[in-house]
Amino acid sequence: MSMLIAAFMFVALLAVSVAHLLWSFGRTWPIRTEKLLAQTVVGFRDIQRMPPRPASFAVAVATLAAGIIALALADHDSGGFALTLLGLPLAAIFLARGAIGYTAWWADKTPEPNFRLNDRRVYSPLCLLLGAGFLALIIMRLI
Numbered sequence: 001m002s003m004l005i006a007a008f009m010f011v012a013l014l015a016v017s018v019a020h021l022l023w024s025f026g027r028t029w030p031i032r033t034e035k036l037l038a039q040t041v042v043g044f045r046d047i048q049r050m051p052p053r054p055a056s057f058a059v060a061v062a063t064l065a066a067g068i069i070a071l072a073l074a075d076h077d078s079g080g081f082a083l084t085l086l087g088l089p090l091a092a093i094f095l096a097r098g099a100i101g102y103t104a105w106w107a108d109k110t111p112e113p114n115f116r117l118n119d120r121r122v123y124s125p126l127c128l129l130l131g132a133g134f135l136a137l138i139i140m141r142l143i
Contacts, residue, residue, distance in 0.1 A: 002140045006074035009133045012126060013067030017060045023050055024057035036114070043115025066090055066130075073137035087138045095131030098124045 022029050023037070031037040038047045050056065072078050073087050100106045101124025107116065 002074040002137055005133050005136055006070045009070040009130055010067040012130065013063045013070065017064040017067065020056045020060035020063065024053045024060055026053065039112040040114040040118060043110035043112040043119065045111050047112065070133065070137060073134070073141060076141055084138055084141050087134045091131045091134035091138065094127045094134060098128030098131055101127070
């Protein structure tokens with residue numbers, strides 16, 4: 001069961017990683033213009049451009065690493081207790097990002113309509129599921 005959870009998590013994180021990697025190279029896939037992409041993906045008030053490319057590259061590397069860690073957590077014999085502990089901050093980060101997406105504070109910071117729609121339907125729920133997945137993998141390693 002843990003390998004199935006980790007596999008689904010890895011696929012989702014790999015997709016996020018590939019998108020951010022493309023954006024770090026200046027591509028606007030899957031959206032036509034950089035402005036519309038920034039409004040859809042970043043969502044901050046009056047945003048006109050995507051964040052600097054190194055930031056997108058860093059997110060690409062971080063999400064790929066998180067996916068690899070999820071796969072490693074599914075193997076009960078790998079990494080020992082240190083790997084199990086590494087899953088805790090990842091769970092916390094994803095759960096926090098997922099939860100913050102439903103707050104009025106975040107809605108005020110990210111008012112772009114395309115982002116608001118996607119955040120409520122995709123970004124925040126995905127983060128909550130990833131955080132729950134990390135918690136599940138940690139629990140399965142401990143029992």
